[in-house]
Amino acid sequence: MGTPPEANLGELARRIAAVVGPRHCVSDPAELLTYEADGLSHGRVRPALVVLPGSESEVAEVVKLVRASGRPIVPRGSGTGLSGGARPVPGCVVMSLTRMKRILQVDLENGWARVEPGVINLDVSRAVSGDGWYYAPDPSSQPVCSIGGNIAENSGGAHCLKYGFTVNHVYASRMVTAEGEVVEIGGPSLDVPGYDLLAALVGSEGMVGVVTEVTLRLLRKPEATRTFLAVFPSTDEGGNAVSGIIAAGILPAAIEMMDALAIKAAKAATGLDWPETCVLLMDADGPVAEVEHVSRRAIEIARAAGATEVKVPRDEAERQLMWKGRKSAFAAVGRISPNYMVEDGVIPRSEIAKVLREIESMARAVGLRVANVFHAGDGNLHPLVLYDARNPGEEERAAKLGGDILKMCVRHGGSITGEHGVGAEKAEHMADMFGPDDLETMKQVRFAFDGDAAFNPGKVFPATRLCGERPGPYEPHPVEKAGKAERW
Amino acid sequence: MAAPRPGTEADAVLGVVPRTVLVPETVEEAVAAVGALARDRMRVAFVGGGTDLELGAPPEGLDAVLRTERLTRVVEHAPSDQIVAVEAGLPLAELQRQLAAHGQRLAIDPPHPERATAGGIVAANAFGPLRARYGSARDLIIGVSLVRADGVLARGGGKVVKNVAGFDLPRLLVGSLGTLGLVATVTFRLHPLPEAAATLLFPGLDADQAWGLTREMRSRQLEPAAAAALSAVGRLDLGVRFEGFGPGVAQQGDRLLDLGRKAGLAAERLDEAGARAFWERHDRLRAAGPLRAKLAAPPASLPAVVRDATDPLLRALPGGGFAWYPTLGLGFATGSPASAGAVRAAAEQARAALHGLGGSLVLAAAPREVRAVLDVWGPPPPSIGLMRSLKARLDPERRLAPGRFVGGI
Numbered sequence: 094m095g096t097p098p099e100a101n102l103g104e105l106a107r108r109i110a111a112v113v114g115p116r117h118c119v120s121d122p123a124e125l126l127t128y129e130a131d132g133l134s135h136g137r138v139r140p141a142l143v144v145l146p147g148s149e150s151e152v153a154e155v156v157k158l159v160r161a162s163g164r165p166i167v168p169r170g171s172g173t174g175l176s177g178g179a180r181p182v183p184g185c186v187v188m189s190l191t192r193m194k195r196i197l198q199v200d201l202e203n204g205w206a207r208v209e210p211g212v213i214n215l216d217v218s219r220a221v222s223g224d225g226w227y228y229a230p231d232p233s234s235q236p237v238c239s240i241g242g243n244i245a246e247n248s249g250g251a252h253c254l255k256y257g258f259t260v261n262h263v264y265a266s267r268m269v270t271a272e273g274e275v276v277e278i279g280g281p282s283l284d285v286p287g288y289d290l291l292a293a294l295v296g297s298e299g300m301v302g303v304v305t306e307v308t309l310r311l312l313r314k315p316e317a318t319r320t321f322l323a324v325f326p327s328t329d330e331g332g333n334a335v336s337g338i339i340a341a342g343i344l345p346a347a348i349e350m351m352d353a354l355a356i357k358a359a360k361a362a363t364g365l366d367w368p369e370t371c372v373l374l375m376d377a378d379g380p381v382a383e384v385e386h387v388s389r390r391a392i393e394i395a396r397a398a399g400a401t402e403v404k405v406p407r408d409e410a411e412r413q414l415m416w417k418g419r420k421s422a423f424a425a426v427g428r429i430s431p432n433y434m435v436e437d438g439v440i441p442r443s444e445i446a447k448v449l450r451e452i453e454s455m456a457r458a459v460g461l462r463v464a465n466v467f468h469a470g471d472g473n474l475h476p477l478v479l480y481d482a483r484n485p486g487e488e489e490r491a492a493k494l495g496g497d498i499l500k501m502c503v504r505h506g507g508s509i510t511g512e513h514g515v516g517a518e519k520a521e522h523m524a525d526m527f528g529p530d531d532l533e534t535m536k537q538v539r540f541a542f543d544g545d546a547a548f549n550p551g552k553v554f555p556a557t558r559l560c561g562e563r564p565g566p567y568e569p570h571p572v573e574k575a576g577k578a579e580r581w
Numbered sequence: 582m583a584a585p586r587p588g589t590e591a592d593a594v595l596g597v598v599p600r601t602v603l604v605p606e607t608v609e610e611a612v613a614a615v616g617a618l619a620r621d622r623m624r625v626a627f628v629g630g631g632t633d634l635e636l637g638a639p640p641e642g643l644d645a646v647l648r649t650e651r652l653t654r655v656v657e658h659a660p661s662d663q664i665v666a667v668e669a670g671l672p673l674a675e676l677q678r679q680l681a682a683h684g685q686r687l688a689i690d691p692p693h694p695e696r697a698t699a700g701g702i703v704a705a706n707a708f709g710p711l712r713a714r715y716g717s718a719r720d721l722i723i724g725v726s727l728v729r730a731d732g733v734l735a736r737g738g739g740k741v742v743k744n745v746a747g748f749d750l751p752r753l754l755v756g757s758l759g760t761l762g763l764v765a766t767v768t769f770r771l772h773p774l775p776e777a778a779a780t781l782l783f784p785g786l787d788a789d790q791a792w793g794l795t796r797e798m799r800s801r802q803l804e805p806a807a808a809a810a811l812s813a814v815g816r817l818d819l820g821v822r823f824e825g826f827g828p829g830v831a832q833q834g835d836r837l838l839d840l841g842r843k844a845g846l847a848a849e850r851l852d853e854a855g856a857r858a859f860w861e862r863h864d865r866l867r868a869a870g871p872l873r874a875k876l877a878a879p880p881a882s883l884p885a886v887v888r889d890a891t892d893p894l895l896r897a898l899p900g901g902g903f904a905w906y907p908t909l910g911l912g913f914a915t916g917s918p919a920s921a922g923a924v925r926a927a928a929e930q931a932r933a934a935l936h937g938l939g940g941s942l943v944l945a946a947a948p949r950e951v952r953a954v955l956d957v958w959g960p961p962p963p964s965i966g967l968m969r970s971l972k973a974r975l976d977p978e979r980r981l982a983p984g985r986f987v988g989g990i
Contacts (some may be wrong), residue, residue, distance in 0.1 A: 117861055117980070132743070137669075157736065159683075167687075192842075196912050196960065199690070200879075201881075202796070202879075202880075202881035203879040203910075204880075207606050209597070225800075244743065247745045247749075249743060249745075253743065254742070254743075257716070258743075258745070259719060260749065260752065261716065261720055267927055270967070276963060276964050276966070277962075277963050277964065278962075278963075278964040278967070280939055280940075280941075280962070281879050281912060281939035281940075282877040282879055282910055282911075282938075282939055282940040282941065283909060284706065284756070284875070284877050284941070284989045285877075285941060285962050286958050286959065286961070286962060287941055287961065287965065287986075287987040287988070288753065288756070288757055288761075288968045288971055288987075289752055289753060289755055289756055289757075290964055290967055290968065290971075292719065292752030292753045292755070293748065293753055293971070294748065295749070295956075296745050296748070296749050297748065313799050313800070313802060314802070314803075314986050315802060316802035316971045336661055339663065340660075340661060341773075342684065342773030342774070342776060342826075343773075344772070344777075366681060366882065379804055379825075379829070380802065380804055380832060380833050381832070382828040382829045382831070382832035382833075383825050383826060383828065383829025383830075383833075384829075385828070385831070386826045386827075386828045386829060387826065388831075390826075410941065439741045439743050439744055441659060441662040441741060442661070442662055443659065443661035443662050448938060456838075471741070471742050471743040472662075472741055472743065473743045480756060484653050506741070507739070507741050507744075508739050508740075508741055508743070508744035508745075508746050509746050510744070510745050510746050511741075511744060512742040512743065512745060513745075514745055515747065519746075523746065523747060526739070526746055526747075527746075527747060528736070529610055530733050530734065530735045531735045531736045531737065531747075532747070533730065534727075534733075534735035534737070534750065534975075535737065535747050535748035535750065537974040537975055538748045538750070538753065538971065538974070538975075540974055541681055541747065541967065541971040541973070541974040541975075542967060542969040542970070552724045553747065554750075555607050570786070570836075571958055
């Protein structure tokens with residue numbers, strides 16, 4: 094799609110401003126800077142315009158206007174995504190849904206909440222926690238990420254081993270199609286007759302429509318949560334403990350692991366006194382007798398697998414501290430390395446110990462270090478590739494190592510992304526995981542919704558990389574720097 | 582592959598007899614067979630164990646039926662990763678036997694497990710009482726390979742539970758009834774077999790009591806694996822099953838009995854034989870016929886569902902029954918129609934009531950004379966345009982069971 098002449102831009106901006114109000118149609122170059130990237134800060138592209146509609150009908154009007162202009166539309170939530178899913182393309186109009194942040198209706202009898210896309214993930218749980226309910230998907234950006242963005246990325250979190258992803262927690266959605274029509278998919282009951290279009294929408298990375306309303310499934314809080322932390326001599330024993338716990342028929346709410354380098358970073362950031370070897374953190378939740386039994390059994394298995402130390406928090410404050418050590422790891426790596434890249438790959442959980450050794454030897458071969466923090470229960474690795482951009486060629490080596498780790502995940506039968514999405518960043522890696530026929534079939538699904546690929550072009554599907562584009566360093570999001578949120 | 586054989590009445594799909602029947606023995610043969618049908622512009626329906634073969638409207642015509650009965654291999658079972666990849670034609674009971682040897686199961690329990698196949702369960706979105714805890718096929722499927730209408734084999738998802746790479750083809754195929762492609766292989770997430778289980782029975786409840794107890798159970802943070810309310814003549818017998826480790830199952834059972842006592846409800850903790858009898862009664866009710874209506878409504882509307890949908894339906898199905906999953910808001914009314922006209926009137930009344938509640942009514946099975954006077958799917962949902970568009974992209978010549986699906990897709 095060619096970029097239309099800039100001369101038409103002024104006219105488009107005037108028309109859009111007439112719909113959303115001049116304040117909500119941004120064309121000032123200084124203001125556009127904010128929207129040049131999302132949580133992935135490199136590969137910045139300046140959009141032609143940014144529109145912040147305030148209602149579903151405004152979204153529909155703006156989509157029609159932009160479509161008539163021939164420009165692509167890039168939907169955007171809070172902009173916390175780590176794969177460049179909301180990265181603009183040249184000449185595009187970014188549609189930011191942050192103004193649409195009302196919780197429209199809560200029905201605890203039937204267990205759902207109807208919200209606008211700009212509502213912050215954690216605000217959904219906050220709205221119902223007084224009644225003992227919550228919204229289960231908990232990406233670690235949950236204090237700042239939006240429900241609309243969660244829908245686009247099919248966001249997970251530490252607890253999705255037991256509770257599933259966003260796709261398992263959406264009953265219905267309203268969205269504006271590429272034709273500017275408003276459509277409702279799903280419904281307040283299960284099994285609406287017809288194709289499961291929610292499955293096509295959730296995880297579509299902004300490519301099938303602009304979500305204007307979502308009906309989320311809410312859950313009653315579990316009666317009890319039991320947490321423990323176990324220290325192992327190495328990730329070999331830690332990995333075996335995870336396998337043993339799962340083999341015993343236990344389904345933890347979360348089971349997380351950190352290796353020596355990640356612990357070192359977390360200690361530097363939080364002052365925790367964990368040994369720099371390997372740490373496992375497990376939550377069990379559910380009815381009290383069940384979780385006490387499960388927790389005891391898991392601790393026995395951890396000891397038998399070689400745990401040198403097991404800590405059970407005395408109170409909620411201590412439990413939160415343990416989780417803080419885990420959650421701080423991404424940002425904390427900045428304490429032990431000038432630059433680093435965050436990867437997100439998945440392997441079969443039984444291969445954890447083997448894969449970690451492989452990552453270590455791959456890193457050593459190119460003279461780099463990798464810190465590992467991961468969701469061990471579902472094999473979702475987050476290797477953090479450490480490097481120093483001041484050393485010539487090191488950033489390139491780090492990027493190549495990150496890509497090689499993803500390829501290795503695929504070789505082990507895993508995936509190139511467990512929760513960060515493909516976005517712009519990993520589009521080329523889709524070809525490592527899927528063949529041309531697989532990708533072509535997925536494209537047909539996309540075209541069924543948006544035959545002109547007007548929504549969020551250049552994402553997910555591999556294309557020739559533009560000159561100069563390459564993976565880049567991790568930079569904490571401004572709210573993360575301010576200590577308001579963590580990511581993992 | 583054995584040579585195609587001519588179709589007979591026994592091969593009919595919703596009364597439509599195909600000209601030929603194909604029985605591939607490998608996925609490669611299935612790909613070749615669908616490719617050959619595509620070259621000849623032939624219309625085809627895919628058949629597994631036939632347990633949900635009555636779902637949908639009769640296809641406009643069928644040149645061929647492709648049966649998956651020989652595609653029964655377990656492609657990969659990784660017990661320590663709790664995943665299994667199987668060919669579409671593998672019967673559920675056979676799969677469960679193989680998994681049980683490793684202390685595992687696929688947590689989907691539709692009726693007729695000896696016949697229901699992995700691919701058929703996905704295509705028909707078949708489910709049973711365990712959906713209360715584990716969700717449906719859409720919550721347990723992690724990967725798929727499908728043969729498209731043009732004979733191209735495509736994969737989606739993968740074999741790890743956590744994976745967000747690309748469009749979600751596996752979930753998109755759940756409930757698509759073979760109208761988007763042939764499900765060739767499916768990869769599922771598995772769960773451990775529970776160490777302990779217990780079923781408690783609250784007999785003779787009215788709809789308010791049944792919903793009240795369900796609600797109270799949730800409010801007290803009990804986590805049943807399954808719950809079903811069964812009825813024949815107005816009163817509901819609510820069975821609740823807990824599964825897990827011994828101490829948790831015992832404690833939850835005690836607490837539910839306590840809740841029942843406080844509400845003044847009679848209750849019993851069923852022994853093994855009693856529990857088996859209750860769930861077998863459920864299976865019989867669920868699978869009865871020749872008419873089987875699937876009802877959906879928000880769970881809290883159970884009293885309205887019974888009053889305005891189920892009662893009228895059961896009056897038109899003398900001797901029929903009702904099985905309702907109170908935590909899900911789904912259920913089935915089954916029986917023999919007094920007359921097509923009576924069922925039509927009752928079903929239209931029930932459908933209107935369920936639509937008013939935000940739900941739906943679909944005839945999952947119905948005699949020919951009822952189909953003649955009643956649309957089995959009901960009015961298509963507002964997103965029907967997008968559904969047609971999806972169909973047009975994946976089966977542009979409308980050759981996969983044309984007309985069987987919602988809105989004539």
